[in-house]
Amino acid sequence: MQMKECVFIDGVRTANARAHAEKGWFKNVKPDQTLGAVLKALFERNPKVKPEDIGAFFVGTANASGYQNDIARLTWLSHGFPERVPTQTVQNQCPSGMAATIDAARAILSGEEDIMIAAGAEDMEKVPMGANMAFPDNFFNRYNMLEIPMGNTAEKVAKIYDISRKDMENMAMYSHKKAHAATVEGKFKNEIVPIMGHKEDGSEFLVDKDQWVRDTLDPEKMATMKTPFQADGRVTAATSSPLTAGAAALLMMSREKADALGLSYTYKYKLGVQEGNDPTIMGMGPELAIKKIFKKTGLTPKDIGAYEINEAFAAQSIACIRETGIDKDNAPFDKVNVWGGALALGHPLGESGARIIVTLLNVMKTEFPKEKYGIATLCGGFGNGAGVLIEKV
Numbered sequence: 001m002q003m004k005e006c007v008f009i010d011g012v013r014t015a016n017a018r019a020h021a022e023k024g025w026f027k028n029v030k031p032d033q034t035l036g037a038v039l040k041a042l043f044e045r046n047p048k049v050k051p052e053d054i055g056a057f058f059v060g061t062a063n064a065s066g067y068q069n070d071i072a073r074l075t076w077l078s079h080g081f082p083e084r085v086p087t088q089t090v091q092n093q094c095p096s097g098m099a100a101t102i103d104a105a106r107a108i109l110s111g112e113e114d115i116m117i118a119a120g121a122e123d124m125e126k127v128p129m130g131a132n133m134a135f136p137d138n139f140f141n142r143y144n145m146l147e148i149p150m151g152n153t154a155e156k157v158a159k160i161y162d163i164s165r166k167d168m169e170n171m172a173m174y175s176h177k178k179a180h181a182a183t184v185e186g187k188f189k190n191e192i193v194p195i196m197g198h199k200e201d202g203s204e205f206l207v208d209k210d211q212w213v214r215d216t217l218d219p220e221k222m223a224t225m226k227t228p229f230q231a232d233g234r235v236t237a238a239t240s241s242p243l244t245a246g247a248a249a250l251l252m253m254s255r256e257k258a259d260a261l262g263l264s265y266t267y268k269y270k271l272g273v274q275e276g277n278d279p280t281i282m283g284m285g286p287e288l289a290i291k292k293i294f295k296k297t298g299l300t301p302k303d304i305g306a307y308e309i310n311e312a313f314a315a316q317s318i319a320c321i322r323e324t325g326i327d328k329d330n331a332p333f334d335k336v337n338v339w340g341g342a343l344a345l346g347h348p349l350g351e352s353g354a355r356i357i358v359t360l361l362n363v364m365k366t367e368f369p370k371e372k373y374g375i376a377t378l379c380g381g382f383g384n385g386a387g388v389l390i391e392k393v
């Protein structure tokens with residue numbers, strides 16, 4: 001079979017809500033419902049694409065148990081979609097949604113399938129981080145168990161790469177500022193599928209914006225917030241991505257099929273990379289992914305219009321930006337997360353890898369229409385980074 005081109009036809013997401021049993025806007029919404037909502041939206045927005053024509057539906061989730069156990073199959077079937085379409089739940093920690101997208105793209109590039117849906121979904125309240133987690137005996141012979149929890153890896157990165165608490169708080173401030181501006185200016189309208197949720201008082205409302213985004217951050221308050229991961233640490237709740245819930249999905253197609261259906265597209269999937277690293281500094285995954293993309297393509301930072309780097313923690317995002325030289329040393333960054341990042345928008349683990357590609361497509365089209373390339377990248381627990389390069393067609 002001849003290698004094909006894979007184009008992005010559409011991408012949508014729910015808003016990201018706080019994963020909190022009382023305060024979370026999706027406290028009464030289950031992850032199959034957020035995922036079902038984005039699936040339905042893709043078909044409604046693209047009536048020429050029928051569910052029975054989908055080659056496969058791949059969904060990333062970081063914690064595939066409870067309500068997220070085989071979330072791809074159970075969501076597909078429970079929303080009435082055709083049984084013949086194969087599904088696959090992809091578990092790859094935080095890059096799960098990106099791993100699903102890379103797998104879907106490879107099926108198209110290889111010529112095995114023509115139409116794929118890749119997605120990511122996570123509800124960190126209903127299936128908490130580490131749910132049903134057990135480690136192989138030898139893992140902690142190789143690694144110090146105190147250095148494995150995510151927050152502790154951020155503390156270690158902050159120390160190794162000398163990222164100050166002030167620089168992290170500055171990044172958090174701009175992440176919220178940019179996310180708030182993008183929200184108020186309606187920039188997320190094309191990607192957010194509004195769904196019903198509940199306020200803290202129990203009243204129902206249409207959730208059409210991300211819950212964690214703040215209009216202002218108080219630098220003095222931030223400077224006095226406690227450091228939950230290490231007593232003498234630098235990382236706080238303000239400089240960590242919050243526990244959140246949400247879903248995102250991408251409709252991808254071979255270019256031939258898209259042309260045959262008369263569908264329009266602006267960007268294609270150019271390259272996907274995955275790269276492993278030391279789990280105690282897992283947050284450096286984007287550095288490795290970006291460098292691998294540059295090495296494989298010959299591109300350099302000046303060739304890239306925009307980057308979405310998932311802000312799992314301010315410490316690792318700043319370290320990755322500095323180590324790759326892709327933007328300024330400190331926020332506000334010009335090319336990275338121009339509509340804000342996970343510190344403000346949230347990081348529902350397995351969702352984020354798909355969500356940042358959805359946002360990158362919209363950021364490129366809206367803010368950098370003349371630029372040819374964009375990169376979305378994120379780190380993952382236990383040391384698995386991933387990145388996707390998109391190219392304007």
Ligand SMILES: CC(C)(COP(=O)(O)OP(=O)(O)OC[C@H]1O[C@@H](n2cnc3c(N)ncnc32)[C@H](O)[C@@H]1OP(=O)(O)O)[C@@H](O)C(=O)NCCC(=O)NCCS
Pocket residue numbers: 094150151172217218221222228236237238240241242243312313347379380381
């Ligand atoms: C950091 C962390 C432990 C904090 O969790 P938590 O103690 O439950 O705290 P919350 O997120 O609810 O925030 C605590 C309080 O600080 C407040 N707060 C957070 N950021 C703030 C800011 N910038 N300014 C002022 N207040 C802030 C919150 O509003 C909250 O108060 P509220 O409940 O009254 O609204 C948690 O968010 C976490 O573990 N994040 C990382 C998740 C992770 O590892 N993801 C994977 C990455 S690879």
